[in-house]
Amino acid sequence: MDLEIAMLLGQDGVTNGAIYALLALALVLVFAVTRVIFIPQGEFVAYGALTLAMIEAGRLPGTVWLLLAAGVLVVALDGLDALRRGGVGRLMKVVGWNIVYPLALVALMRFVPTDTWPLAAKVALTMAVVVPLGPMIYRVAYQPVAEASVLILLIVSVAVHVAMVGLALLFFGAEGSRTSAFSDASFTVGPMMVSGQSLWVIGTSLALIVALALFFGRTIYGKALRATAINRAGARLMGISPALAGRLTFMLAALIGALSGVLIAPIATIYYDTGFLIGLKGFVAAIIGGLASYPIAALGAILVGVLEAFSSFWASAYKEVIVFTLIIPVLVWRSLTSHHVEEDE
């Protein structure tokens, strides 16, 4: 291996690592606030990437039908309650967000030639379709068992994951897709060729991390999510309901997932089930951070990305094995250094 190849692999690793970092942050966030180990995180990556690919191909993505179906379920669950508590106005709001909004998206994509839109608009449309799925999935799958043990929430996560992968096969087919790059530019920095797409990925990830830090540090909603993570009972007494915190968290997780998918779609071929592996690598990074530390999780993600890049060069058949084996020394080290804490909920 010469320096050039090492640089190239390093760049690959950091680019993928940036994506894993985003997913790791989302996993830590979801776990801290709701105690859910969010296995379907990766599915949002695939949904984001493949929805964008469908829009580019000028076809109506199936995810929008899922959005409508999930919305109908949410109205079925919440409609009566909203009517009883807040009258017709509240009910109309629930119906508006969960049924009218998806229908509007269907109409938009059916009657407006969105495939001729500029890329940024297509990305925005993709986000508009995929992100609301997050809070809807929380409402339908997790909220009814929100007080259950971590294990039960994990089992629900497995079920949601399997369902989402199955639906992805139905919506997008077994073919993989790749979308057009955000930028075809490439720069030469010393001996290294840097692709424009890599810069996009790293830049967007950094920007999103900064935005999240500002959200959690400066806004009252961000603080409310942190408060829920720190002390659920105390947060409830402030009027921060676990349901609100859960929906908001899942919206952020879906946003991070879908955006990662959109970013990675031009550099990797995404299949309906690719999300799981990508999500798992984010999970390895989150475990390095003990599912609690955001900065360590982000650094762990870069480590996972770089390790993956170099092992694909030296032993490409074993690259996944090598990456996932990383978790064993990490777990040994963590169990030796940290004291076991009984789950008190």
Added chain:
Amino acid sequence: MANILEVKDLCVSYGKVEALHNANLTVGEGQIVTVIGPNGAGKTTLLSAIMGVLPSRGEISFDGSVERVPEVERMVSRGMNLVPEKRELFGEMSVEDNLVLGAFQRYRMGLRDHAGTMEEVYALFPRLKERRSQMAGTLSGGERQMLAVGRALMARPKLLMLDEPSLGLAPLIVREIFRIIGELRKRGVSILLVEQNARAALQVADEAYVLETGEVAMSGPARQLADDPRVIEAYLGLGGKHQDRLAVTGE
């Protein structure tokens, strides 16, 4: 005088064990009402049930309308706030962030006046202002209690419920806490106070209830109860003179 809170025949059970049986209680607007009683009498259970933290049977009417099934978030939005016995602060967040979150429900309802409320809370607890950027988890016991009360005040409650505010605090801090309870009454906040420190509670309160094994055993004006021989024997004691010096009337 209108009643801010009316509780009728409230029952709470933990499985088959009934922790609270047909409790009746009213809090008049602007009043301080105290509930005293021994450990395990159901005082905390009473507050939790009113707040909607625990499921209950019976009727709770707050600020003029009946709550069939009280729900915490809704009670907070209607102006009821509980300072729980365990304080439940956000330990890894700053004092100021804790206070801001106290106004979360108001902020959600579009009432974004928390900066002004925070100045009022700081005026009441200058100590909190000194420590505003410190993590809540690093505060002393008394400061934590001040923060818990201050955080609840950020919601501008109509009814403030305090669960054992003096528990585990040094005598001087207890006096400070009771001084503030008296101060809050002057500002028109109705208060439901659960206390083991019966002497101090009876001195600051207008009305009082004695809760024993899940039932209201006695009730009446606080001064009258303080002179009742049964209360003196069970809760005030004869040798408790040192407590007299700690208690303050709020005047």
